[in-house]
Amino acid sequence: MAITIQHHLKGSIIGGLIAMVLAVPFIGLYTVSTDQGLVVQTRWSWVVWSGVMVLVGSLAVALLRDVLSARRAGRPNRAAGTKPKRDDALTAKLSKGFAIGITLFAITLPFMPFSDRYIMDVGTTVLIFVLLGMGLNVTVGLAGLLDLGFVAFYAIGAYSFAILSTTLGWGFWVCLPLSGLIAALFGALLSMPILRLRGDYLAIVTLGFGEITRIIILNWQSFTGGPAGISGIPRPSLFGLSFDRRPPEGLTSFHEVTGISFATEHRLMFLYLIALSLVLAAAWVIKRLRALPIGRAWEALREDEIACRSLGINPVASKVSAYAVGGMLGGFAGCFFAARQGFVSPESFTFMESALILAIVVLGGLGSQIGVVIAALFIVLLPEVGREFADFRMIVFGIAMIAIMVWRPGGLLSQRIPTIRLSSIKGEAA
Amino acid sequence: MNAPLLSVTGLTMRFGGLVAVDGVNLTAETNRITALIGPNGAGKTTIFNCLTGFYKPTSGELTLNRPGQLPVSLQTLPGYQVSRHGVVRTFQNIRLFPRMTVLENLLVAQHVGLMKKAAFGVAGLIGLKGWRTAEKEAIDRARFWIERLDLTSVADEEAGNLSYGVQRRVEIARAMNTNPLLLCLDEPAAGLNPKETGVLGELLQGIREQFGIGILLIEHDMGLVMGISDRIHVVEYGRKIAEGTPEQIRSDERVIKAYLGEPDEEELPAIVAEDVAGQEGGRA
Numbered sequence: 001m002a003i004t005i006q007h008h009l010k011g012s013i014i015g016g017l018i019a020m021v022l023a024v025p026f027i028g029l030y031t032v033s034t035d036q037g038l039v040v041q042t043r044w045s046w047v048v049w050s051g052v053m054v055l056v057g058s059l060a061v062a063l064l065r066d067v068l069s070a071r072r073a074g075r076p077n078r079a080a081g082t083k084p085k086r087d088d089a090l091t092a093k094l095s096k097g098f099a100i101g102i103t104l105f106a107i108t109l110p111f112m113p114f115s116d117r118y119i120m121d122v123g124t125t126v127l128i129f130v131l132l133g134m135g136l137n138v139t140v141g142l143a144g145l146l147d148l149g150f151v152a153f154y155a156i157g158a159y160s161f162a163i164l165s166t167t168l169g170w171g172f173w174v175c176l177p178l179s180g181l182i183a184a185l186f187g188a189l190l191s192m193p194i195l196r197l198r199g200d201y202l203a204i205v206t207l208g209f210g211e212i213t214r215i216i217i218l219n220w221q222s223f224t225g226g227p228a229g230i231s232g233i234p235r236p237s238l239f240g241l242s243f244d245r246r247p248p249e250g251l252t253s254f255h256e257v258t259g260i261s262f263a264t265e266h267r268l269m270f271l272y273l274i275a276l277s278l279v280l281a282a283a284w285v286i287k288r289l290r291a292l293p294i295g296r297a298w299e300a301l302r303e304d305e306i307a308c309r310s311l312g313i314n315p316v317a318s319k320v321s322a323y324a325v326g327g328m329l330g331g332f333a334g335c336f337f338a339a340r341q342g343f344v345s346p347e348s349f350t351f352m353e354s355a356l357i358l359a360i361v362v363l364g365g366l367g368s369q370i371g372v373v374i375a376a377l378f379i380v381l382l383p384e385v386g387r388e389f390a391d392f393r394m395i396v397f398g399i400a401m402i403a404i405m406v407w408r409p410g411g412l413l414s415q416r417i418p419t420i421r422l423s424s425i426k427g428e429a430a
Numbered sequence: 431m432n433a434p435l436l437s438v439t440g441l442t443m444r445f446g447g448l449v450a451v452d453g454v455n456l457t458a459e460t461n462r463i464t465a466l467i468g469p470n471g472a473g474k475t476t477i478f479n480c481l482t483g484f485y486k487p488t489s490g491e492l493t494l495n496r497p498g499q500l501p502v503s504l505q506t507l508p509g510y511q512v513s514r515h516g517v518v519r520t521f522q523n524i525r526l527f528p529r530m531t532v533l534e535n536l537l538v539a540q541h542v543g544l545m546k547k548a549a550f551g552v553a554g555l556i557g558l559k560g561w562r563t564a565e566k567e568a569i570d571r572a573r574f575w576i577e578r579l580d581l582t583s584v585a586d587e588e589a590g591n592l593s594y595g596v597q598r599r600v601e602i603a604r605a606m607n608t609n610p611l612l613l614c615l616d617e618p619a620a621g622l623n624p625k626e627t628g629v630l631g632e633l634l635q636g637i638r639e640q641f642g643i644g645i646l647l648i649e650h651d652m653g654l655v656m657g658i659s660d661r662i663h664v665v666e667y668g669r670k671i672a673e674g675t676p677e678q679i680r681s682d683e684r685v686i687k688a689y690l691g692e693p694d695e696e697e698l699p700a701i702v703a704e705d706v707a708g709q710e711g712g713r714a
Contacts, residue, residue, distance in 0.1 A: 004641075064531060174438070216483065222657045285555065288555050292548055292554040292555065293537075293538075293540075293541045293544040293548055293554070294545065294548070294554075296530075296534060296537060296538050297538065297541055297545075298525045298540065299527070299529075299530060299534075300538045300541075300710075301494060301529065302528070303526075303527035303528060303529055303530060304482075304525050304527055304528075306521075306525060306526065307521070307525040307526065308538075309483070309484070309509055309510040310482060310484075310513060310518065310519055310521075310525070311513055311518070311538060311539045311541060311604070311608055312510055312511065312512075312513040312514040312541065312542045313510060313538070313541050313542070314510050315510065325640070355617070416529050416530075416588075418531045418533075418534060419534060420533060420537070420569070421531075421533070422533045422569075422576065422582075422585040422586055423584050423585070423586055424572065425569065
């Protein structure tokens with residue numbers, strides 16, 4: 001015991017020293033603006049304190065680990081090598097229950113007394129990310145094709161609606177399917193040059209696609225408005241009813257027709273409900289697709305492309321369709337985003353967004369739809385909750401991400417739920 | 431006599447300067463088990479890869495004669511289409527879809543037919559009747575093979591969690607779910623114990639008898655090959671060196687030479703003499 005403590009102490013002292021070295025530029029030096037301009041000042045005591053904190057902290061973690069592993073060793077252990085019996089029927093039941101629960105919650109949320117503008121707004125953001133996550137989940141989670149440039153489809157969907165509505169005057173409901181189709185078309189286009197690529201190369205090309213899309217949008221001033229973006233995008237209407245205080249010409253407003261007094265909350269609720277129905281529709285479609293030959297072919301492609309070919313599955317068709325369907329969902333999300341903001345600019349479609357969407361898919365557990373929902377909640381809500389931490393909130397966010405990946409390396413829901421079970425259809429055999 | 435189900439003539443496969451397969455002719459017939467044997471590196475798997483569309487042969491003719499239909503030249507098809515014409519294979523190192531269940535593996539094998547019935551997803555998405563019937567038929571076919579290959583207890587398990595021998599059976603079941611005319615098996619007995627190998631032999635003969643399909647087999651287990659094959663082709667260094675019934679192959683000098691090597695002229699009498707002496711010594 002004494003030896004292990006000594007060992008831990010040695011490691012912690014080294015850790016503390018490294019922390020102090022790192023702390024010199026990060027914490028030890030700071031700038032103050034005085035009459036003479038910016039002046040660098042020092043605070044060496046902070047450096048020492050950070051070293052001490054790392055020392056104590058790492059020692060505590062090491063000791064805690066020892067205690068935990070000792071306790072684990074004391075427990076009656078499973079025989080080595082035997083896996084616990086998988087109970088995926090239970091997992092399936094639990095996730096079904098969770099899905100129903102969260103759907104009911106999401107539907108009733110806008111009508112709850114406590115839901116205000118802020119909750120509606122954050123809720124809508126979560127739903128956009130759920131939709132994006134579901135789209136990327138088709139490509140990455142089901143078909144196993146990495147895509148680091150998914151934001152491109154989001155941007156294409158958003159700009160499709162922005163340009164169609166401002167130049168041709170088409171409304172949201174006409175442009176929604178169009179945006180999806182255009183994004184799907186680009187998805188199919190993207191899949192062509194990358195059919196033979198895999199791994200790192202695939203990652204680089206898709207990353208490039210995302211950046212190329214953003215840079216084209218940024219520079220094609222006459223068509224996309226360049227860095228200034230496009231404003232004046234019409235808001236969605238409900239069967240021709242507008243949610244604005246003064247509806248645009250030719251439209252009547254919701255509050256005039258229904259007699260409910262005007263409130264901006266209604267518009268936010270309406271947007272939220274649109275996003276929710278998009279998400280529910282997407283979830284239903286993907287759930288169905290998974291049990292169809294096309295979805296099974298995607299998963300088979302992820303598992304073993306060579307075996308796919310030997311069974312007569314055309315890998316090209318599978319890849320193209322996976323990118324197209326994923327891109328289409330991204331396009332829907334983009335179209336909705338543009339309608340919600342009323343304004344689009346290239347700044348909304350940076351690589352950071354791609355990374356966040358990918359984080360949602362990986363964090364949720366590749367291929368799991370419920371996982372996407374949970375991860376999207378987590379990714380959007382955590383920075384919101386962390387607002388109190390101000391500048392440190394991205395650090396908190398990062399630590400939380402690392403913690404989850406350490407505890408659950410396969411994502412929150414890593415267990416795949418089979419699309420069909422022989423045991424459950426046996427009874428009706430003719 | 432009818433044309434054989436598969437006839438391969440002058441198959442040559444070159445990788446740069448290396449000639450892996452050199453002018454091989456072979457045939458496989460319906461309702462027969464044909465074996466392809468040869469020492470390691472003889473080019474057996476290369477022949478399989480050419481046959482099943484994974485390689486484009488440098489030259490040669492691979493003709494599939496389907497009953498009542500025009501013959502197909504397999505070497506002209508895109509790789510993934512070979513199995514659509516009725517030639518399906520298994521792999522030396524099993525290639526299942528490990529994270530999908532056994533049943534799902536078998537349903538993926540029926541992709542081509544189901545895809546048409548599902549109208550590329552549209553009919554399936556809204557659950558039209560035609561699709562539902564097709565799906566039910568597919569499940570019934572999968573269930574048939576699950577029961578036939580004794581996989582009922584593991585039907586809902588992920589294929590990757592199964593033992594080696596069971597995975598072999600799943601792979602054969604999956605191949606049979608494509609409704610093949612010719613089933614090509616690449617070392618199906620590799621990694622099986624003698625008992626499992628015996629079961630496999632019975633299974634293959636059973637499939638041949640029940641469905642009348644042709645089976646083409648690469649195998650190193652001579653007990654299995656000699657026991658179930660109707661005809662055997664032997665290749666060495668990419669060339670075919672013998673062809674015949676198991677009895678003929680067993681006594682073929684070139685085959686024995688290929689497998690056991692050729693003793694040096696001078697050593698041979700010495701070995702024989704030693705052997706004789708040893709036997710006599712034992713008797714005395």
